[in-house]
Amino acid sequence: MKILFVGGTGQISLPCVELALAAGHEVHVFNRGQRDEALPKGVMSIVGDMKDSASYAQLGRQDWDVVAQFMVFTPEQMQQDIDVFTGRTGQYIFISSASVYQKHPYAYMTSEAGTPAVNPYWPYSQAKIACEELMKASTLPWTNVRPSHTTRSGLPTMLNEGDSVAYRMLAGKPVLVAGDGTAIWTLTRSEDFAKPFVKLFGNQAALREDFHITGDVGFTWDAIYLTIGKGLGVEAKIVHVPTDTLIRYKPDWIGPLLGDKTYTTLFDNSKIKRVAGDFSCETDLTKILSEPVRHFKKRQAAKTPYSTELEPLIDRIIADQQALGA
Numbered sequence: 001m002k003i004l005f006v007g008g009t010g011q012i013s014l015p016c017v018e019l020a021l022a023a024g025h026e027v028h029v030f031n032r033g034q035r036d037e038a039l040p041k042g043v044m045s046i047v048g049d050m051k052d053s054a055s056y057a058q059l060g061r062q063d064w065d066v067v068a069q070f071m072v073f074t075p076e077q078m079q080q081d082i083d084v085f086t087g088r089t090g091q092y093i094f095i096s097s098a099s100v101y102q103k104h105p106y107a108y109m110t111s112e113a114g115t116p117a118v119n120p121y122w123p124y125s126q127a128k129i130a131c132e133e134l135m136k137a138s139t140l141p142w143t144n145v146r147p148s149h150t151t152r153s154g155l156p157t158m159l160n161e162g163d164s165v166a167y168r169m170l171a172g173k174p175v176l177v178a179g180d181g182t183a184i185w186t187l188t189r190s191e192d193f194a195k196p197f198v199k200l201f202g203n204q205a206a207l208r209e210d211f212h213i214t215g216d217v218g219f220t221w222d223a224i225y226l227t228i229g230k231g232l233g234v235e236a237k238i239v240h241v242p243t244d245t246l247i248r249y250k251p252d253w254i255g256p257l258l259g260d261k262t263y264t265t266l267f268d269n270s271k272i273k274r275v276a277g278d279f280s281c282e283t284d285l286t287k288i289l290s291e292p293v294r295h296f297k298k299r300q301a302a303k304t305p306y307s308t309e310l311e312p313l314i315d316r317i318i319a320d321q322q323a324l325g326a
Contacts, residue, residue, distance in 0.1 A: 001202050002026045004059065004089075006050070007070030009037060012095065012150045015194040016068065017043060023198055030059060031071075050077065060084035066201045070095045073124070078131040082138045091202060092140045096132055098148035098212050098267070099125040099260045108184070108264040112210045112271050122255030136208075143200055146212040148267060151288060152190040153295040155228060158221060158261050159246075159253060161314075163306040166296050169229045174237040174318050178257055181222035181240055184264040187288055188215045188281055196276035205275045214267040215281035221261075227285050231293035239318045249317055 003020055007013045008029035018040050021027045029039060033047040048055035050071060060083075067089045072078050078094075085092055101110050102118040117132065119125035135142050149156055157165045158178050168175050193213050200206045222238060229236030243262045247254045273279065282288050299306070 001065035002063070003028065003066045003068065003201065004064045005029045005068045005070065006059075006072075007031060007068075007095075008043075009039065010070060011152050011154055012147055012190050012193060013068075013070045015152065015191040016197050019191075019194040019198045020201070025201065028064075030056075050080070053080070056080065057084060060088050062088070064089040066091045066093060068093045068095070072131055074127050075130045075134050078134045082134070082140060086138065086140055090141060091143060091200075091207065092135070093143045093145060093200060094131065094135055096128045096144055096146045097125060098146040098214065098265075100129050100132070100146060101265075103259070103263045103265065105263050109266050109268055110212070111268040112212065114268075119259050121259030124255060125259055132210075141207050143206045143208075144210045145197065145200070146210065147193060148186050148188060148212060148214045148265070150188050150190045150193050151292050153292065155292045155296055156185075156187055156224060156289075158256070159310070160256050161307075161310055163296055163299060163304075164308060164311065165225075166228065166232060166293075166300075167306070168314075169232055169234050169236050172234070172237070173315075174239045174322075175225060176246070176314055176317060177221050177225060177238050177240050178243045178246055178262055179221075179240060181225075181238060182220050183262060184218035184220055184266065185224065185261060186214050186218045186265055186267055187224070187285075188213070189288055189291070192279070192281035196272050196279045199276035203275060209271075209275070211272045211275070212267055212269070213272050214269060215283065216267075216269060217283050218264070218266050219285050223285060224289070227289050228293065230286070231289055232296075239321055241317060241321050245321075246317070250313060 003025045005017055008017050008031055021040050021042055028044045030046040032049050050056050067085055100117040100119055101115045117129050165175050196213050225236045225238055243257045
């Protein structure tokens with residue numbers, strides 16, 4: 001089939017591009033051409049910018065069997081896709097987010113049919129929900145896919161601090177974990193996500209359906225941070241702080257915490273397995289995190305800049321927490 005990836009070199013999309021090519025599809029990738037990793041040989045690159053309506057409109061001048069959209073985050077971008085691809089693709093696959101699902105402290109198993117797409121805390125998730133609703137009201141032959149914390153190049157962290165967590169560990173400084181560290185979280189390697197994802201291409205049973213694609217097991221946040229530290233050759237020093245307290249220090253943490261990572265979250269993958277076939281994901285946490293740690297070490301060796309904006313606040317929170325009861 002003739003496949004268009006919008007994106008194609010990111011955390012989730014690159015392994016999907018590689019697997020689509022290996023499956024014999026004709027693969028085209030549209031992005032700005034600014035990438036850290038080369039596209040596989042045989043992939044056709046279309047250089048352009050979604051913000052440039054003229055360059056983006058060119059995609060609607062040809063027909064596609066599948067459009068896999070990894071770069072839509074706002075309703076305005078979704079409307080642009082509806083305008084460009086309606087009547088031009090046999091299947092439009094939108095990469096949404098599992099953060100759209102409603103979170104409950106007592107309902108930890110998530111399913112497409114049983115868990116509503118409601119997130120009162122996080123504007124990112126609310127925008128994805130709005131995109132889903134707009135797409136479903138259109139005549140696009142849509143398939144909606146909701147990944148949950150895929151890992152490949154980036155380190156999984158609770159507060160989206162990125163590489164600063166690893167640098168704190170290497171410096172012997174404590175790192176923050178919300179709650180008591182025992183909430184169970186689902187991580188999925190991008191290469192594992194790609195296997196069922198590519199099997200949705202041209203799959204009639206996938207049209208006008210929602211799917212999440214994740215691993216079947218979860219890990220505590222303490223285990224995740226301790227395993228990152230082990231991969232770096234150090235012992236992670238973890239300081240636990242209640243979610244409510246963290247939000248008082250920085251109110252916009254309410255999104256990634258109450259809107260996503262505070263509560264234990266596992267997924268029922270029976271629907272995607274019925275449609276795309278059975279699949280398995282890596283369950284060894286050391287192996288899951290080996291690739292993110294390897295990519296971090298590459299960035300470290302290259303002296304790639306990283307954000308230190310949160311460091312003073314994190315130091316302050318940790319000092320306040322450690323002073324309690326002293």
